[in-house]
Structure formats: C-alpha cells, structure tokens
Amino acid sequence: MSRFLKAAYRPMKEYVPGLQPPKGRLLKLNTNESPYPPSPMVKRAIDAKLIDDLRLYNDLEARDLTDAIAEFHGVEPTQVVAGNGSDELLALSMLAFGESGATFADITYGFYPVWAELFGLSTRICPLKDDFAIDPGDYAGNDKMVIIANPNAPTGIALPLSGIRAIVQANPDRVVLVDEAYIDFGGESALNLLGQYDNLLIVRTFSKSRSLAGARVGYAIGPVELIKDLNKIRFSFHPYNVNSLSIAAGAAAMDDKSYFEACVRKIIEAREFAAAKLTELGFQALPSSTNFVFARHPGISGESYLNRLLEREILIRRFSTPRIEDFARISIGTMSQMEKFIEVTREILVEEGLL
Ligand SMILES: *Cc1c(COP(=O)(O)O)cnc(C)c1O
Numbered sequence: 001m002s003r004f005l006k007a008a009y010r011p012m013k014e015y016v017p018g019l020q021p022p023k024g025r026l027l028k029l030n031t032n033e034s035p036y037p038p039s040p041m042v043k044r045a046i047d048a049k050l051i052d053d054l055r056l057y058n059d060l061e062a063r064d065l066t067d068a069i070a071e072f073h074g075v076e077p078t079q080v081v082a083g084n085g086s087d088e089l090l091a092l093s094m095l096a097f098g099e100s101g102a103t104f105a106d107i108t109y110g111f112y113p114v115w116a117e118l119f120g121l122s123t124r125i126c127p128l129k130d131d132f133a134i135d136p137g138d139y140a141g142n143d144k145m146v147i148i149a150n151p152n153a154p155t156g157i158a159l160p161l162s163g164i165r166a167i168v169q170a171n172p173d174r175v176v177l178v179d180e181a182y183i184d185f186g187g188e189s190a191l192n193l194l195g196q197y198d199n200l201l202i203v204r205t206f207s208k209s210r211s212l213a214g215a216r217v218g219y220a221i222g223p224v225e226l227i228k229d230l231n232k233i234r235f236s237f238h239p240y241n242v243n244s245l246s247i248a249a250g251a252a253a254m255d256d257k258s259y260f261e262a263c264v265r266k267i268i269e270a271r272e273f274a275a276a277k278l279t280e281l282g283f284q285a286l287p288s289s290t291n292f293v294f295a296r297h298p299g300i301s302g303e304s305y306l307n308r309l310l311e312r313e314i315l316i317r318r319f320s321t322p323r324i325e326d327f328a329r330i331s332i333g334t335m336s337q338m339e340k341f342i343e344v345t346r347e348i349l350v351e352e353g354l355l
Contacts, residue, residue: 008120009118012114012117012118013114013117014114015110015111015114016110017031018030018031018317019031019315021315025313026313026314026315027313027314027315027333027337027340027341028315028331029314029315029316029330029331029332029333029337029341030315030316030317030329030331031213031317031331032153032182032207032208032290032291032292032331033207033208033211033213033331034208034209034210034211034213034263034267034291035267035332035333035334035337036211036263036266036334037211038210038211038212038215038249038252038253039210039211039252039253039256039259039260040256040259041252041253041255041256041259042212042248042249042252042253042256044252045248045249045251045252046245046248046249050244050245050248053244054244054245056244057240058240058242058243058244058247059244059247060239060240062082062242062247062250063077064247064248064251065082065217065219065242065246065247065250065251065254066080066081066082066219067251068250068251068254068255069082069219069221069250069254071254072254072257073191073221075191075194075221076224078224078227079194079221079222079223079224079227080219080220080221080227081219081220081227081230081231081234082217082218082219082241082242082247082250083217083218083219083220083234083241083242084216084217084218084238084241084242084246085205085207085216085217085218086179086181086203086204086205086207086218086219086220087111087218088216088218088238088241089203089218089219089220089230090111090112090115090147090177090179090203091115091119092230092233092234092237093145093175093177093201093203093220093230094112094115094116094119094121094145094147095119095233095237096229096230096232096233097145097174097175097177097201097226097229098116098119098121098144098145100122100143100144100145100174101116101121101122101123101124101143101144101145102116102121102122102123102124102144102145102146102147103123103124103125103126103139103142103144103145103146103147104123104125104126104146104147104148105125105126105127105128105134105148105149105152106125106126106127106128106321107127107128107132107152107154107155107321107323107324108147108148108149108152108153109149109153109179109181110319112147121144122144123144124142124144126138126139128152128155132152132155132157132286133157133159134148134150134152134157134159134163136159136163136164136166136167136170137166139166139167139170139171140170140171141170142170142171142174143174144174145174145175145176145177146167146171146174146175146176146177147177147179148164148167148176148177148178148179149178149179149181149182150164150178150179150180150183150187150190151182151183151185151186151187151288151289151290153181153182153290153292154292154294154317154319154324154327154329155286155294155324156182156286156287156288156289156290156292156293156294157286157287157288157289158186158187158188158289159187160187160188161188161189161190161192161193164176164178164190164193165193168190168193168197168199168200169197171199172197172199173199174199175199175200175201175226176197176199176200176201177201177202177203178190178200178201178202178203179203180202180203180204181203181204181205181207181208182208182209182289182290182291183204184208184209184260184264185208185209185264185267185268185271185288185289185290185291186268186288186289186290187289189202190202191221194221194222194223197223198223198225198226199226200222200223201220201221201222201223201226202220202221202222203218203219203220204218204219204220204221205217205218205219206218206250206253208291209260209263209264209267209291210250210253210254210260211253211263212246212249212250212253215245215246215249215250216242216246217242217246217249217250266334266335267291267332269335270332270333270334270335270337270338271288271290271291271292271293271332273335273338273339274293274330274332274338274341274342275288275293275295277338277342278293278295278342278345281297281342281345281346281349281355282297282298282299282349282354282355283295283296283297284296284297284298291331291332292329292330292331292332293329293330293332294324294327294328294329294330295327295328295330296326296327296328297349297354299349299352299354300348300349300352300354301325301326302318302324302325302326302327302328303318303325305318305328305348306318306328308348308351308352309328309344309345309348312344312347312348314340314341314344316328316329316330316331317329317331
C-alpha cells in the first residue's frame with residue numbers, strides 16, 4: 001500500500017473473485033460460467049467490418065443490444081440500460097439509490113458489502129433462515145434500498161414471486177433491486193411485476209446463461225425514471241461502458257433464442273443429475289434454481305473436499321463465511337463433466353472411509 005491511497009480505502013477488503021487459472025487441464029467448476037460456447041450467431045456478428053469500426057467510439061446507448069433485450073422481454077428500449085457486466089449496473093444502482101444505505105442478506109453475492117464499503121453506504125444485514133431461505137418479513141420496516149439476489153447465490157435457492165412482491169410493497173419509498181443473474185435456470189422473474197411498481201429494478205447478466213462472461217455484458221430493466229437515473233450516473237462515470245464487440249455479441253446472443261433455450265435445458269438436466277447423485281452419496285444439496293449446486297457432506301469439511309478435488313484437477317468454490325464453511329459450490333458443466341465430477345467425488349469418499 002502506498003502512502004497516497006485515500007485513508008478511507010486503506011482498511012477496505014476488496015472483492016475476491018473465484019480463481020481464473022491459466023487454461024489447462026483443470027475441470028473448471030468454480031465461477032458458474034457456461035460450459036457451452038456462445039451462440040454461433042455471435043461468431044458471425046464479430047466480422048471484419050465491425051473490427052474496422054473499432055477505430056470509432058462505440059454507440060453510447062448500445063442500441064443494438066438494448067433493442068434486442070427490449071424485444072426479448074417485451075418492454076420498451078427506454079426501460080433498459082446495458083452495462084459492462086451486471087456488476088457495473090449493481091454498482092451504479094448503489095451509487096444512484098443508496099442514499100440511506102443498503103439492506104441485503106448475510107449470505108448472498110459477496111460484492112454487495114464491498115460496494116457498500118467503497119461507496120460509504122451503511123448496511124442492514126438480514127440473516128437467512130435456518131434452511132437458507134430469505135424471509136420477506138425481514139425486509140419490512142426498512143429505510144434503505146434493498147438488494148435481493150433471486151435465485152440467491154451461493155445457496156441457489158429461489159424466493160417465490162409472492163416474496164419479491166411483498167418486499168417491493170413493504171418498501172414503497174426505496175428502490176428494491178432484484179439481481180436475477182441465475183433466473184434463466186429457475187424461479188419466477190420479477191419482470192412479471194414490472195409496470196406495477198415504480199421502485200422495482202431488475203438486473204441481469206449474459207455471463208451465465210448466455211455464455212458471454214468474458215464479453216462483460218449485463219443489463220437493468222425497470223421503470224423509465226429509474227433507468228434515466230442510472231444513465232445519469234453512467235454518463236457521470238463511463239458513458240462508453242459497453243464496447244462495440246460486446247454490443248454485437250450480446251445482441252446476437254439475445255436474438256438466438258433457440259440456442260439459448262437448448263443450453264439452459266442441458267444445464268438444468270445436468271444439475272438435476274448432479275444433485276441426485278450427490279444426495280445418493282450422502283451429501284445435503286440445497287434445492288437449486290441456478291447453474292450450480294451448493295452441497296455439504298457431514299463426513300468431510302468443505303476445505304478438505306475442495307483440496308481433494310483439486311488434487312484430481314477439479315476446481316470448485318467455497319466460502320469461509322459462518323454457517324456455510326462446509327458447503328461446496330459446484331458449477332454445472334456438461335453432462336459428461338458432471339459424470340466425471342461424481343465419479344471423482346465417489347473415489348474421494350471411499351478414500352476417506354465414508355463409503
Ligand atoms: C455472476 C453474478 C453477477 C455478476 O455478473 P457479471 O454480469 O459477470 O458482472 C452478479 N450477481 C450475481 C448474484 C452473480 O452470481
């Protein structure tokens with residue numbers, strides 16, 4: 001640390017992303033990427049003309065992308081803003097709407113508390129119930145913006161739409177942001193409530209279900225006034241936030257509905273297979289509506305399970321947060337990757353004398 005860093009940032013703990021090891025032999029099940037490549041339409045969209053056009057600045061409104069998103073969801077383009085990953089829009093939302101602070105769960109996306117600290121927002125933390133579900137009642141009588149990941153991460157558990165509605169209704173004077181990074185894999189989208197509330201904002205990503213994690217594309221959908229506010233903050237920070245290649249890639253991925261649906265279907269099938277096999281092997285797997293499973297075995301600590309898997313070139317993720325230290329978060333790959341993962345897990349349990 002240099003002596004020049006602002007005093008307020010010195011004690012700050014930055015976000016620690018999952019490992020991105022050099023491409024190699026590891027079976028990478030640690031950051032919830034898609035095991036499938038982007039739609040073939042993405043490859044076609046990145047053509048020579050687009051590359052020549054890189055000499056020009058990109059479209060400030062990312063119109064091709066926001067139009068494709070608006071069409072897919074049946075909303076107006078003025079209700080959409082695109083971001084450099086959904087992370088950027090989550091951060092801009094906290095800057096825009098976090099005046100009195102932010103409320104979120106104790107076990108949820110680890111970036112929320114980091115942004116809160118970076119932006120100087122006070123926080124109110126609502127512990128998940130014993131079964132790791134969100135209790136909507138905890139979010140009543142609250143004076144801060146609310147952030148709910150639905151389905152939640154890293155638990156994988158979805159809150160029914162009635163719960164989201166209850167939280168939105170209980171906080172009419174605060175923005176309720178629903179982070180739907182995993183909604184394509186299960187659960188009911190809060191998009192069904194759009195138009196009924198002026199305080200509901202939905203954030204989504206192309207990183208998981210649309211195979212574009214490395215392109216950094218996300219979007220927010222909400223009432224026109226909230227989107228205008230987000231654009232005001234965006235133009236005060238980084239107006240050219242989504243680059244030309246990612247605009248084209250995102251629009252093409254959005255347009256290829258059948259490819260998207262086929263990928264999601266295969267991932268759900270592999271998830272159900274993996275969860276059932278883990279249960280057979282004695283794991284407790286939380287009910288997942290996402291592209292990962294969150295599971296623990298009573299006979300092995302989370303840390304040693306992760307290390308045993310790593311010795312066999314399988315990379316998963318775990319968190320040293322209280323209550324979930326012994327859980328493993330396993331991203332869902334292809335069916336054959338999950339068969340391999342289950343086989344290796346079986347070998348580990350045999351070696352540990354647990355089978
Ligand atoms: C992966 C993830 C994100 C970040 O997505 P990007 O679009 O890649 O920035 C946001 N929220 C949750 C809950 C996630 O799991």
